[in-house]
Amino acid sequence: xxxxxxxxxxxxxxxxxxxxxxxxxxxxxxxxxxxxxxxxxxxxxxxxxxxxxxxxxxxxxxxxxxxxxxxxxxxxxxxxxxxxxxxxxxxxxxxxxxxxxxxxxxxxxxxxxxxxxxxxxxxxxxxxxxxxxxxxxxxxxx
Amino acid sequence: xxxxxxxxxxxxxxxxxxxxxxxxxxxxxxxxxxxxxxxxxxxxxxxxxxxxxxxxxxxxxxxxxxxxxxxxxxxxxxxxxxxxxxxxxxxxxxxxxxxxxxxxxxxxxxxxxxxxxxxxxxxxxxxxxxxxxxxxxxxxxx
Numbered sequence: 001x002x003x004x005x006x007x008x009x010x011x012x013x014x015x016x017x018x019x020x021x022x023x024x025x026x027x028x029x030x031x032x033x034x035x036x037x038x039x040x041x042x043x044x045x046x047x048x049x050x051x052x053x054x055x056x057x058x059x060x061x062x063x064x065x066x067x068x069x070x071x072x073x074x075x076x077x078x079x080x081x082x083x084x085x086x087x088x089x090x091x092x093x094x095x096x097x098x099x100x101x102x103x104x105x106x107x108x109x110x111x112x113x114x115x116x117x118x119x120x121x122x123x124x125x126x127x128x129x130x131x132x133x134x135x136x137x138x139x140x141x142x
Numbered sequence: 143x144x145x146x147x148x149x150x151x152x153x154x155x156x157x158x159x160x161x162x163x164x165x166x167x168x169x170x171x172x173x174x175x176x177x178x179x180x181x182x183x184x185x186x187x188x189x190x191x192x193x194x195x196x197x198x199x200x201x202x203x204x205x206x207x208x209x210x211x212x213x214x215x216x217x218x219x220x221x222x223x224x225x226x227x228x229x230x231x232x233x234x235x236x237x238x239x240x241x242x243x244x245x246x247x248x249x250x251x252x253x254x255x256x257x258x259x260x261x262x263x264x265x266x267x268x269x270x271x272x273x274x275x276x277x278x279x280x281x282x283x284x
Binding site: 008009010011012013024026028033035037038049050051052053078080081082083084085089090091102103104106109110111112113114115116117118119122123124125126127 | 150170
């Protein structure tokens with residue numbers, strides 16, 4: 001195993017996949033800087049994203065490789081990709097095609113705020129939660 | 143199990159912890175918007191972060207709860223916390239105390255870029271990789 005310092009200062013791409021073969025991927029909007037979504041990539045999704053410059057992910061629930069936008073048309077063109085210090089997370093800064101990144105119809109998946117500095121039960125609050133598109137029109141193909 | 147739509151539109155905080163009892167946490171800088179780091183929280187780290195308004199994490203390598211800055215002094219004051227659609231990821235927007243978030247001495251953990259639209263071996267490139275502090279001075283206590 002490589003020493004920690006080698007991994008941190010190396011210019012070799014050496015993703016540290018977890019037990020399921022995945023790294024975390026953070027997608028932000030290249031225009032606004034907004035955090036859009038968090039998902040996962042396996043080695044194949046990472047390879048395809050690097051080669052094509054468009055975001056591919058691995059769905060943990062469906063256990064399947066997927067290209068972002070393959071159903072919705074809302075593909076993500078990657079402007080820049082970075083890895084973090086220990087190479088178990090990838091950041092992609094993207095041009096989000098279409099109205100939003102979230103399958104619920106929002107621009108970002110992070111549309112609920114958690115109140116801070118309180119104890120006990122927590123009630124979330126909607127923030128930037130307006131629908132950017134109608135998910136039924138985009139995803140329902142029946 | 144709650145229906146997916148209930149989780150996505152609910153105002154109840156119901157984190158979807160993974161098999162190891164963790165959710166992913168993304169920390170961004172409240173001033174610059176910059177992505178600082180990706181880490182994990184267990185239920186206790188999440189509770190403490192909500193109650194104190196300062197970032198607590200769970201280290202997968204050390205298998206221990208830790209308060210960000212407990213060694214370095216570089217604590218993170220949380221300005222806002224949000225959860226994503228399926229509540230398996232948390233975003234905190236923070237005021238980063240001290241010079242940086244990364245234990246290597248950089249401001250952000252994402253200081254290496256991955257070249258895109260190419261095949262074969264990938265050589266990373268340093269980006270924003272200057273040291274903001276000397277990690278030996280901050281962490282070495284021997």
